[in-house]
Amino acid sequence: MGQGTYVEDDFERDTNYIEDRVTTDGAGEHEWPVEAGRYRLVAARACPWANRAIIVRRLLxxxxxxxxxICGPTHDSDSWTFDLDEGEVDPVLGIPRLKDAYEKRFPGYPRGITVPALVEISSGEVVTNDFAPMTLDLSTQWTAHHRDGAPDLYPEALRAEMDEVMERxxxxxxxxxxxxxFAGTQSAYEDAYDRLFTALDWLEERLTDRRFLMGDTIxxxxxxxxxxLARFDAVYHGHFKCNRQKLAELPxxxxxxxxxxxxxxxxxxxxxxxxxxxxxxxxxDINPTGIVPKGPDLAGWGTAHGRESLxxxxxxxxxxxxxxxxxxxVDPAHNPHIGPDGVVHPS
Structure with missing residues (x-):
């Protein structure tokens, strides 16, 4: 099956997600109750939206x-697949394609099959793929299952400002x-480029005198x-033509x-x-040959950052x-800073 097409005259993301949530008691309409062992997070390390959920789940x-x-890094126009697993079948859900969980709940599901997705293990049905509230709910609804010493990733005192920062x-x-x-016209690309680097300049200024976006903690x-940012120099700078500067050129x-x-x-x-x-x-449709570049050199990610001074x-x-x-x-061959214990070891 083909890879699908992504370029549009003026790209607009389809944000019509499954709006169900997993909440502490699951009492509201379109809410499911928090219950350890009931759900499986299906993600892909390649996807930035899914990577959010992987990080938050680990931090908490x-x-x-x-x-x-974990789905493999590539997919066709039909679905993300479990091609990394033995027999190319998820060992818990018993399915080869994430689409199977969507179709189990919504036969003929008409939209894209996206990660991250929460799937109810017993029924095999997708619960939600609404990535933005998903991670906030992990912080606010799953508190009974947080590890000792887990950070407060959505502190109440900062939420109003945080929501504005996160929206921008x-x-x-x-x-x-x-x-x-994904811009299909020169004018759409140039407008998107200008907006992107205006925002990066704002972030560069904001982070010059504060260690993290909201202050002293993550x-x-x-x-x-x-x-x-983790994908910027490896992908977005060249593949997406976001090339005014590399991340490594923004101090x-x-x-x-x-x-x-x-x-x-x-x-x-x-x-x-x-x-x-x-x-x-x-x-x-952007990279017709499918050739994957060897670079960039990843050594810099392990170097001293000096941010402790803030x-x-x-x-x-x-x-x-x-x-x-x-x-x-993560396979250490895929990230040279990861040791055999799975932890990043700065150079």
């Missing part, structure tokens, strides 16, 4: 409460790189920005990105091989998570 220590299935990061940066890459806002953002990368939960969930394989092999502690009064479970570790 939800591995025992919510199992995780989403529209101008997270989605802004896609507006550049929050959901940092998770959301990090997944785009505050580059230091900030390295600071997060070297923080447990961030770099140890980053699979550069999957990232490059996905974008360059799947987007054949003060603050990534986890505040909490603690970092321990090493990732053995079955969930």
């Amino acid at each position: 220590g939800l591995e025992d409460a919510i199992s995780m299935g 990061v989403y529209t101008e940066v997270n989605n802004g790189v896609y507006r550049c890459g 929050t959901e806002a940092d998770v959301r920005l990090f997944t785009t 505050a953002l580059w230091g900030y990105a390295r600071d997060l990368f070297q923080t447990p939960g961030f770099g140890d969930t980053t699979d550069f091989a999957h990232i490059k394989s996905h974008y360059y092999e799947v987007h054949r 003060g603050g502690r990534p986890f505040g009064d909490g603690t970092p998570p321990g090493p990732p479970p053995e079955g969930e570790r």
Whole structure:
């Protein structure tokens, strides 16, 4: 089956997701109750939206409460697939394609099959693929299952400002790189390019005198920005033509990105091989040959960032998570800073 097409005259993301949520008591309409062992997070390390959920789940220590299935980095126009697993079938859900879980609940599901998705294990039905509230709910609804020392990624006192920051990061940066890459006209591309770098300049200024987006500790806002920054030089700069500057040429953002990368939960969930394989092999209307570039050199991600001088502690009064479970570790061949224990070791 073909890879599908992505370029549009003026790219607009389809944001019509399954709006169900998993909440503490599941009492509302379109709500499911929090219950350890009931749901499986289906993700792909290649996808920035799914990478958010992988990071938040790890930071909060939800591995025992919510199992995780990982799709391969490439997909066709039909579905993400479990081609990394033995027999190319998810060992818990027993399905070869994520589409099977969507179709189980919504026969003839008419929209794209996206990750991350929460799937109810017993029924095999998709619960939700609404990635933005999904991670906030992991922070606010699953508190009974958080590890000791888990960070507060969505602190109540900061939510009003955080929501504004995250909205701008989403529209101008997270989605802004896609507006550049999938633009089908020169004018749409140039408008998207200008908006993207206006926002990056704003972030560069904001992060010059504060260690993290909201101050002294990591929050959901940092998770959301990090997944785009981790892909910037490897994919977005060249493949999506976001080429005014590389991330490595923006001092505050580059230091900030390295600071997060070297923080447990961030770099140890980053699979550069999957990232490059996905974008360059799947987007054949942008990269017809499917050739995956060898670069960039990843050595810089492990270098000293100097952000400690700004003060603050990534986890505040909490603690970092321990090493990732053995079955969930990124292949060190895909990220040279990961050791055999699954943890990032700065150079």
